Amino acid sequence: MGHYSLFSLLKNALTGNRHWTPAWRFPEPKARYDTVIVGGGGHGLSTAYYLAKEHGITNVAVVEKGYLGSGNVGRNTTIIRSNYLMPANTHFYEHSLKLWEGLEQDINYNAMVSQRGVLNLCHSDGQRDAYARRGNAMRLAGVDAELLDREQVRAMVPGLNMDNARFPIKGGLLQRRGGTVRHDAVAWGYARAADRRGVDLLQNTEVIGIRVEGGRVRGVETTRGFIAANRVGLACAGNTSRVAAMAGLRLPIESHVLQAFVSEGVKPMIDTVVTFGAGHFYVSQSDKGGLVFGGDIDGYNSYAQRGGMPIVRHVMEEALQLFPAMSRLRYLRQWGGIMDMSMDGSPIIDRTPIDGLFLNGGWCYGGFKATPASGWCFAHTIATGEPHRLNAGFRLDRFGTGRLVDEKGAGAQPNLH
């Protein structure tokens, strides 16, 4: 398990690629760890990595019921951006984008970070004003943003239908530093980097209970026995409510299904990320040539990792109105992931009322782009017992104190965020 470099590539190529070693170990669980992270997806693995790297806490286990990266980190549309309006979100997601920019050198893994830009289209004068406001808020926070007029959009994305009778394209808000990342490689890269720093990655190990004594967490019961820990961090995405319930917690979260789609591969067609402003639709093109796109959640509570046909049809209709040329494409596959939709549309990274138990959840469908900062802030919160300035807005008690971070202004209605 050496360092990946041009030299290691050449050396292994010249020796017939017979000496590559596994990217991480498959250890037996120890009886006790300083910290146990529940959930071996992007957020759990990045938390473990930053605990080791930033805080020197290496006696850490990541407990995962399936295989690493088997959940939403491999089920999203791979978009990264930091084009938010609310201050808590702007600074947090900008930190994430900065970590993405240095990620591959940091974890010594090719995650194919591609800053191809994210373009939000606007379709009315009012929407353009709202985008100008958001762009200004971003620039005041030190984030890049450009307001494009109609002709600039036309020149940048030639395939767009500019003159739809109902939703003509009036311009767009562009964040050039946004883009896409090879999502599975994020999980693998963080897993390998955490493992190299001594973190135990325990796959096929399901948490079936959380032991709490005298208001303090003592460890987790798993399908491979009890694992003692002083601190337990939950990063369970769609199953957050279920795992937190093992410790008696009830959360401001509903689980919903979000679908995503990939078309057959075609020649280069869209070299950026485009979002439709009059509905909910976003599309980019993978390096293999497939168009990767998605839309809204189905709208009803779900733990089934599949959705229904009405949303499939709705997403296809949006695709065709934006890019008429997509009518010639066949779509290759479609899947669903379970989103932990919080009641204000923003995440929770915080302590819980139980000593030593920490919560990372409520990611709605913004979880992938947040992966580095989520782990970074969660590691800080676990290591110091207090949230970092960057996740101070994402407290669990904000739903009681009224300090909500409602980016959309949709109220306590998860299927509208």
Next chain:
Amino acid sequence: MLIPCPYCGERGADEFTVIGAADPMRPEPDAPMEAWVEYVHVRDNAFGPHRELWHHVHGCRQWLVVTRDTRTHAVHGAEAARR
């Protein structure tokens, strides 16, 4: 997914909107703040059968309580939301 509307019979789910859990009850106006936070924000987020409010907005416009399994999307029944 088909919703068995008691007024219209089995209809496709795309005729409906869904608002979420049916069981949280609005507290009295002078109830303590905790009761309101619980009502507005906290959910059981059931893994299994779930009672939820659906509105037949493109049909008879009646509110229904639908019991549906969140693991499989199997619909076990629907009744009028009137009490």
